[in-house]
Amino acid sequence: MEQPVQTETSKARSLEELVRILHQIFDEDKVSVDEVQALMESYESNPEEWLQYAKFDQYRYTRNLVDNGNGKFNLMILCWGEGHGSSIHDHTDSHCFMKILQGNLKETLFEWPEKKGNGEMTKKSERVLRENQCAYINDSIGLHRVENISHTEPAVSLHLYSPPFDTCNTFDQRTGHKHKVTMTFYSQFGERTVC
Amino acid sequence: LPAGLSQWFPALEVLDVSGTGLTEMGTELLSLPCLHTLLAKNNRLGGPGSLPKGLGQAPLARSLRVLNLSGNRFSEVPPALLQLRGLRSLSLGGNRLHGIPPDIQELHSLEFLYLGGNFITAIPPELAKLPSLRYLVLCDNKIQSIPPQLAQLHSLRSLSLHNNLLTYLPREILNLVHLEELSLRGNPLVVRFVRDLTYNPPSLQELAGRTVKTRNVPYAPSDLPDSLVRYLSLASNCPNPKCGGVYFDSCVRQIKFVDFCGKYRLPLMHYLCSPECSSPFSSASQSSTSQSESDSEDEASVAAHRMQKVLLG
Numbered sequence: 411m412e413q414p415v416q417t418e419t420s421k422a423r424s425l426e427e428l429v430r431i432l433h434q435i436f437d438e439d440k441v442s443v444d445e446v447q448a449l450m451e452s453y454e455s456n457p458e459e460w461l462q463y464a465k466f467d468q469y470r471y472t473r474n475l476v477d478n479g480n481g482k483f484n485l486m487i488l489c490w491g492e493g494h495g496s497s498i499h500d501h502t503d504s505h506c507f508m509k510i511l512q513g514n515l516k517e518t519l520f521e522w523p524e525k526k527g528n529g530e531m532t533k534k535s536e537r538v539l540r541e542n543q544c545a546y547i548n549d550s551i552g553l554h555r556v557e558n559i560s561h562t563e564p565a566v567s568l569h570l571y572s573p574p575f576d577t578c579n580t581f582d583q584r585t586g587h588k589h590k591v592t593m594t595f596y597s598q599f600g601e602r603t604v605c
Numbered sequence: 606l607p608a609g610l611s612q613w614f615p616a617l618e619v620l621d622v623s624g625t626g627l628t629e630m631g632t633e634l635l636s637l638p639c640l641h642t643l644l645a646k647n648n649r650l651g652g653p654g655s656l657p658k659g660l661g662q663a664p665l666a667r668s669l670r671v672l673n674l675s676g677n678r679f680s681e682v683p684p685a686l687l688q689l690r691g692l693r694s695l696s697l698g699g700n701r702l703h704g705i706p707p708d709i710q711e712l713h714s715l716e717f718l719y720l721g722g723n724f725i726t727a728i729p730p731e732l733a734k735l736p737s738l739r740y741l742v743l744c745d746n747k748i749q750s751i752p753p754q755l756a757q758l759h760s761l762r763s764l765s766l767h768n769n770l771l772t773y774l775p776r777e778i779l780n781l782v783h784l785e786e787l788s789l790r791g792n793p794l795v796v797r798f799v800r801d802l803t804y805n806p807p808s809l810q811e812l813a814g815r816t817v818k819t820r821n822v823p824y825a826p827s828d829l830p831d832s833l834v835r836y837l838s839l840a841s842n843c844p845n846p847k848c849g850g851v852y853f854d855s856c857v858r859q860i861k862f863v864d865f866c867g868k869y870r871l872p873l874m875h876y877l878c879s880p881e882c883s884s885p886f887s888s889a890s891q892s893s894t895s896q897s898e899s900d901s902e903d904e905a906s907v908a909a910h911r912m913q914k915v916l917l918g
Contacts, residue, residue: 468740561676561698561719561745562698584794
């Protein structure tokens with residue numbers, strides 16, 4: 411992605427409109443990170459529009475595909491029960507946008523471990539993202555762990571990844587060792603996927 | 606709760622009174638015969654009258670399946686709650702609990718137990734007597750150790766232990782064959798090889814007890830005082846497969862690391878009957894060519910492989 415080519419920022423007034431504008435943006439040769447982030451943040455979360463994709467699992471967070479962007483991006487909804495969290499992971503050279511649709515998520519940023527490193531990974535920063543906020547990360551920024559730290563409220567987030575990817579590395583916080591994993595979808599386009 | 610609730614809505618199955626500032630739930634609950642789900646999170650419950658008296662005799666005791674009391678002010682699990690025999694799902698997340706009552710085992714239909722975000726320091730072994738428990742959340746507490754009996758939770762699929770004060774785990778944790786999720790981050794897990802050298806030599810009573818057990822000296826309850834009969838029944842087997850010995854109170858604690866393909870090391874606690882005994886899970890510092898030791902190593906690495914998927918998942 412390069413510097414912005416459009417100066418007007420569009421506002422998405424519904425999830426459908428958000429998807430439509432994203433398709434338009436990604437059809438261009440150059441896409442601006444700032445524009446996508448602003449667009450995602452502009453959409454005011456309306457549960458009626460995304461409830462069909464928000465399928466929770468008792469034991470861990472779920473990934474529910476909403477749109478596959480003609481191969482240019484993946485748009486998905488993640489559902490986090492109370493106490494659910496992810497491992498520390500990278501983003502396989504892709505761009506990652508994460509917008510909160512309901513509840514709050516804590517994002518902890520980590521430095522990449524040293525090549526020969528065998529010690530505890532270094533925490534860079536942490537923050538709690540509120541409803542409708544949109545965060546951005548890519549591998550040059552660092553690694554992160556995302557968690558729903560609430561013991562009373564579930565959380566729902568909207569993620570855009572470009573280019574799409576289905577494998578990434580997870581990292582052991584105590585040693586920096588990494589392990590490649592394949593990610594799967596709990597549901598696609600509102601239908602539960604059974605593997 | 607409004608008076609007359611059960612008269613207006615006698616067929617009520619789901620009641621959600623979350624975020625209403627409730628300080629107590631009264632006798633109106635007792636006359637709701639069909640209620641299976643009660644959500645009362647984010648209130649001000651926790652005082653003496655929070656749950657009505659006579660709960661154990663009400664239809665609710667058999668009909669209630671789901672109870673959510675998260676985000677309240679409970680400093681202990683109310684005894685009345687333990688009378689809800691039909692309960693499948695209980696959440697007391699984000700309260701002020703300092704412990705878990707052993708009588709939790711009364712909730713024998715429990716499948717889902719959420720106790721994250723409290724001040725719990727220890728887990729009673731009786732928690733392991735819940736045969737249907739699939740999901741156990743103990744994250745964000747002050748737990749220092751896990752009782753080995755927890756490995757008896759045969760149905761456990763997911764165990765959440767992150768953000769506690771654990772330095773090691775009992776080796777029996779590898780016996781949880783159905784475990785798919787295990788979170789351990791945010792614990793001060795020991796990373797370096799530690800040998801606990803404080804070995805208290807066994808007492809004469811212990812030495813006698815060991816001999817009775819290992820030599821199969823026959824005895825009947827009429828031969829010994831009750832206290833000694835009970836003592837003999839508490840013998841634990843030394844995990845060293847070549848030893849076959851037992852111990853009572855005097856044992857060596859030793860932390861061994863189970864290696865997950867060189868990528869992740871989990872510190873597991875073993876109790877051995879004497880410093881001369883060796884553990885079934887050999888560490889790198891001990892080399893062995895015996896068949897029985899490598900058999901136990903295989904067993905450990907199979908369990909370790911399964912655990913690797915769980916820990917890094």
